[in-house]
Amino acid sequence: MPTPVFPAEPTLFSLTDVAITRLRGLDRAKYLQGQVTCDVNALQPGQSTLGGHCDPKGKLWSNFRLLCLEDSLLLLTKPSVLVRQLPELKKFAVFAKVEIDTYPGLTVGVAGQGTDAWIAARFGVQGTALIEGGMAVQVEADRWLLVSELPLELGLPAGQESLWWGLDIKAGIPHLEAVHQGEYIPQMLNLQALDGISFTKGCYMGQEIVARAKYRGANNRALFVLAGTATNPVASGDALEIRLGDNWRRSGMVLNAWQQEGQLWLTAVLPKDTEADAQFRLKQDEAASLRLQPLPYPLVD
Structure with a gap:
């Protein structure tokens, strides 16, 4: 039976079905802390967490993966949620030193047998960490997200984006639409x-x-x-x-x-x-x- 399975070698996945919202400014962590379910203040640059953004009734506008960079916070969501979610996120930004816009970089996935070792050799990291131009996030063993403002010349075979999202399903990772x-x-x-x-x-x-x-x-x-x-x-x-x-x-x-x-x-x-x-x-x-x-x-x- 076909099933979402890890490739036999490190494989590159171009991720088009993802939107990245960026928060910058002195109050970025303080502002986001008052909006979402996860503890933003506890994150140091190079760390990541999942989280949710709720309405006053506790119902989700979106769920996301949050990345903490040196000078910004990145929220990775499905693009379809932005029409309603982004205005809610920006609603009180006028009262804080925070800028909310779209991250100009790219997001790719790397997954397959041996990916942990490949990431360690390519970027010199053993787990979720900052890399030049962005961040490497370990989703699970042998599966990573790479977010970067710099071009990523990785020289890996390409995989179908649908498989990446299928692996998220098997991992029980939700994506609100x-x-x-x-x-x-x-x-x-x-x-x-x-x-x-x-x-x-x-x-x-x-x-x-x-x-x-x-x-x-x-x-x-x-x-x-x-x-x-x-x-x-x-x-x-x-x-x-x-x-x-x-x-x-x-x-x-x-x-x-x-x-x-x-x-x-x-x-x-x-x-x-x-x-x-x-x-x-x-x-x-x-x-x-x-x-x-x-x-x-x-x-x-």
């Missing part, structure tokens, strides 16, 4: 399990709702990985149905999907008590058949 904005609190995307939420940092937009979900057990949904077969193209926002006896009932929405030769891997937000052997299909493709896959990390509240 515009269709999901205002639907989920951060814990529904497992951001607490991915170290994307600080519960000690103090106030930020939506913080009370996020904290209540943790301390009062108010959240009953989580991100799951599913795999199986499908005939029709699958997109973010498509409805999933779960089998209950002889009937099917709506259960959640597709977050991200990877398809190849009729095989399908996807992430979806589902009830936390979903049985491990549950059967799923797509509402618009009744012939589809999907099963839960093990998450590569433990779910925590």
Whole structure:
């Protein structure tokens, strides 16, 4: 069965389906600290974290990967969320010494067997760190993001961008699209399990709702990985149905999907008590058949 698998050697992925928002200025960390779920103040140059940007009700405008450079902070998101998310991020910037614009550099991925050793030899780093012109971020073993304002002459074979995002799906890494904005609190995307939420940092937009979900057990949904077969193209926002006896009932929405030769891997937000052997299909493709896959990390509240 085709599945998103690591290439046999370090392979270059040109990442076009990513947007980078840059924050500069003396107040950049202080400003962002009051907007997002992660502890921005705790980051030193060369460090990175996942995080979320919420509305006052604790629902996500976006989730992101945050990179801390010497003179700026970079937020990596899906491009589709920017129309609504960016004005919210800029809303109070007039009161702070912060500039918010688009990062002029490029983003590529490198993945495949031996990539950790290749990165160490090429850039002299063993983990997430600054490199000349930008930053190298270790996503997982043998998989890295490179963000740079300088040209990257890497001399590696090229891979399909869809595989990169498929590997994120297998890793249980969420990517919110515009269709999901205002639907989920951060814990529904497992951001607490991915170290994307600080519960000690103090106030930020939506913080009370996020904290209540943790301390009062108010959240009953989580991100799951599913795999199986499908005939029709699958997109973010498509409805999933779960089998209950002889009937099917709506259960959640597709977050991200990877398809190849009729095989399908996807992430979806589902009830936390979903049985491990549950059967799923797509509402618009009744012939589809999907099963839960093990998450590569433990779910925590």
